[in-house]
Amino acid sequence: xxxxxxxxxxxxxxxxxxxxxxxxxxxxxxxxxxxxxxxxxxxxxxxxxxxxxxxxxxxxxxxxxxxxxxxxxxxxxxxxxxxxxxxxxxxxxxxxxxxxxxxxxxxxxxxxxxxxxxxxxxxxxxxxxxxxxxxxxxxxxxxxxxxxxxxxxxxxxxxxxxxxxxxxxxxxxxxxxxxxxxxxxxxxxxxxxxxxxxxxxxxxxxxxxxxxxxxxxxxxxxxxxxxxxxxxxxxxxxxxxxxxx
Amino acid sequence: xxxxxxxxxxxxxxxxxxxxxxxxxxxxxxxxxxxxxxxxxxxxxxxxxxxxxxxxxxxxxxxxxxxxxxxxxxxxxxxxxxxxxxxxxxxxxxxxxxxxxxxxxxxxxxxxxxxxxxxxxxxxxxxxxxxxxxxxxxxxxxxxxxxxxxxxxxxxxxxxxxxxxxxxxxxxxxxxxxxxxxxxxxxxxxxxxxxxxxxxxxxxxxxxxxxxxxxxxxxxxxxxxxxxxxxxxxxxxxxxxxxxx
Numbered sequence: 026x027x028x029x030x031x032x033x034x035x036x037x038x039x040x041x042x043x044x045x046x047x048x049x050x051x052x053x054x055x056x057x058x059x060x061x062x063x064x065x066x067x068x069x070x071x072x073x074x075x076x077x078x079x080x081x082x083x084x085x086x087x088x089x090x091x092x093x094x095x096x097x098x099x100x101x102x103x104x105x106x107x108x109x110x111x112x113x114x115x116x117x118x119x120x121x122x123x124x125x126x127x128x129x130x131x132x133x134x135x136x137x138x139x140x141x142x143x144x145x146x147x148x149x150x151x152x153x154x155x156x157x158x159x160x161x162x163x164x165x166x167x168x169x170x171x172x173x174x175x176x177x178x179x180x181x182x183x184x185x186x187x188x189x190x191x192x193x194x195x196x197x198x199x200x201x202x203x204x205x206x207x208x209x210x211x212x213x214x215x216x217x218x219x220x221x222x223x224x225x226x227x228x229x230x231x232x233x234x235x236x237x238x239x240x241x242x243x244x245x246x247x248x249x250x251x252x253x254x255x256x257x258x259x260x261x262x263x264x265x266x267x268x269x270x
Numbered sequence: 271x272x273x274x275x276x277x278x279x280x281x282x283x284x285x286x287x288x289x290x291x292x293x294x295x296x297x298x299x300x301x302x303x304x305x306x307x308x309x310x311x312x313x314x315x316x317x318x319x320x321x322x323x324x325x326x327x328x329x330x331x332x333x334x335x336x337x338x339x340x341x342x343x344x345x346x347x348x349x350x351x352x353x354x355x356x357x358x359x360x361x362x363x364x365x366x367x368x369x370x371x372x373x374x375x376x377x378x379x380x381x382x383x384x385x386x387x388x389x390x391x392x393x394x395x396x397x398x399x400x401x402x403x404x405x406x407x408x409x410x411x412x413x414x415x416x417x418x419x420x421x422x423x424x425x426x427x428x429x430x431x432x433x434x435x436x437x438x439x440x441x442x443x444x445x446x447x448x449x450x451x452x453x454x455x456x457x458x459x460x461x462x463x464x465x466x467x468x469x470x471x472x473x474x475x476x477x478x479x480x481x482x483x484x485x486x487x488x489x490x491x492x493x494x495x496x497x498x499x500x501x502x503x504x505x506x507x508x509x510x511x512x513x514x515x
Contacts, residue, residue, distance in 0.1 A: 047289075
C-alpha cells in the first residue's frame, strides 16, 4: 500500500516570482510542510501560505533535506521540497527519488517533480539566444565527481561543437576549475568564441558580461554564476549572442 | 534612436497554464499584438486579454512571424511573439533577434526574451530526474542542418557520456532519423541503457514510455515527442529513472 502523503519536488526557477511557474506556486501553496535551503525559501516566500511548517535547511545538507521530505510525506504530509532552478537539473529531485527508492515499495510516498526554468535558460535569455541550437549542461563542481571525469567530458563536448552551459563554475573552495576548463576549451575552439558570464540571473544584483574564450577572467564568476560558451556557429547578431543553425 | 515598441519573445512552456511562468503571462497579457503558431496560441489563450490583435501563423512560416513581430514592434506596438517551451531553445528567439539585427542600429526595437520550461525539462520530470547530472540537447531534424553534422554530434555526445534529450526525433517527413540515431548511440552505450519517450508532455494525451536503447521502437515517437537517453550512470531507482553523479 502506498502511503497517503505527497512529496512535490519543486523547481522555483532562478529566484523571484517572474520566472516561477503556476504549478510551482500551487505545489508550494498547498503544502503542509515546506523544506528548503534558507535563501531559496526566501525567494519563494510570496508563494507560501499561512500555517505551513517551514523547515529551513543549511548548505551542504541536501541529502538530509531529501530524506526528511520523504519521511514527512510517508507520514502523510503534503510536502514541498524546494529546489532552485529546475528540480531535475543539478537539483533536489535525484536525492529525493533515491531516498524514496531505498524504501520498501509499499512504504514509498507519491512523488511528483515540478519542473522549472533552470539557470542556463534564465542566463541565456539575458544574452540573446546562445542556446538556440544544440547545447550541453556541464557542472564544473568536482565535489562529488572526480575532476578527471569533468575534463574528459569537457574534451568530448568541445569536440561535439555544441554550446555549453557551465554550472557551478567557481566558488571559494573551487577557485581554479573554471580557468582550467577555459584552457581545455581553448584547445578546441577559437579564442574569439563568445562567452557570457551571468551572475544572479533574475535576482537582485543581476550581472551580465560578454567576453571571449581567450579573454575569460575566471574572477568574473562566483557561486551564483552561469558561464555560457559558444559553439563554432555562435555569433553576435547586433548586441545579441545567438546560436546559428 | 531606438523605436518605442517592445518585442517580447515568450516561451510558454510545454503547453497549458501549469508550467507557464508569471513573466510569460504578463508579457502575453500586456501585448497589443500577439503573434504565434495557431496551436500554441490556443495553449496560452487563458493568458490573452480582450482587444488584442492576434495573428495566427502557419507551421513553416517561423521566419515570417519573426519578421512581422519585429516590424510591429518597430512601428511602436507592444508585441508578444509566442514560442513553445523556452523561446531560446529551438525556439523563436534566434529568428527574431536575427531579424532585428539586420536593421540599422537605430531602427531596432527593444527585445526581451522570456525563458520558459523547455520540453526536455517537462519530459524529464515525468520520468524522475534523468537530466539530474550533465546532459545535452540535440535536434534530430535535418531540415536545416546536414544529417552528417547531426551524426558527428551524436558520436561526440555519446562519447561524452552525458544524458541526451533528443528534440524533433521523428515526423512524417523524417521517419528514419531516430532509428539511425539509436543505432549510432548503441555503438557507444550498452543496449540496456534506459530510454524514455515522452509525447505531449504537460498536454492532453500525455504519454510516457520507458524502454531501453536496444528495444527503442522509433514508431513510439512523433512530432510532439521528446526522447531521453541515459548516460552510463543513469539507472532505475524504484520506478524512477535518475541520473547518478
